[in-house]
Amino acid sequence: MRTLCSSTLIGEFLVIGFAGLVAMKDPDLSTSTVWTVSGIAMFLSLLLCGMVTRPGGVVLGWALQIALIASGFVVPTMFFMGAVFAALWWASVHYGRKIDEAKARFAEQAGSSTPDAA
Template sequence: MRTLAASTLIGEFFVIGFAGLVAMKDDSLTVGTVWTVCGIAMALSLLLCGMLTRPGGVQLGWVLQIGLIASGFVVPMMFILGICFAGLWWASVHYGRKIDEAKARWAAAESGEAGPA
């Protein structure tokens, strides 16, 4: 799960940065506000890569997904990208856990076969 989810988070890191560049064109937002919010979100996406296996890591990832969708109120295209990344996040977590379970079963079967000969 960790590899799939971390790949999704790295992709989000770049998308958040590009969304910040687009948001800077909005006259109602200051550059400091845009980059404070984007910087926090980008840092969270990188920190989550290392926290995925810890308690609450996946839940924090969902919070980031909700924030990414909500950023569509500032940059409308982020509604679409946020939903796409939320789907990727779900798939990364769901199928990543299935892959981890299959690997554990395979490792258990291998260790059982490699027993006393």
């Protein structure tokens, strides 16, 4: 699960950075505000890469997805991109858990098929 979720979060890191560039064009927003918010979101996406398998990591990932969708109020394209990344996040968590379960079953079978050394 960690690999899939981390890949999604790295993609989000890049998208958040590009959205920050687009948001800078808005005359109502100061550059410092845009980069403070974008920087915090980018930092959180990187931080979450290491927290995915820890308790609460997936929940924090969902909070980031909601924030990404909500950023569409500033950069309208982010409604679409946020929805795409929320779907990718769901798939990463869902299929990542299935892969982890399959790996655990395989390791268990491989461990039980070796003869005991007596």
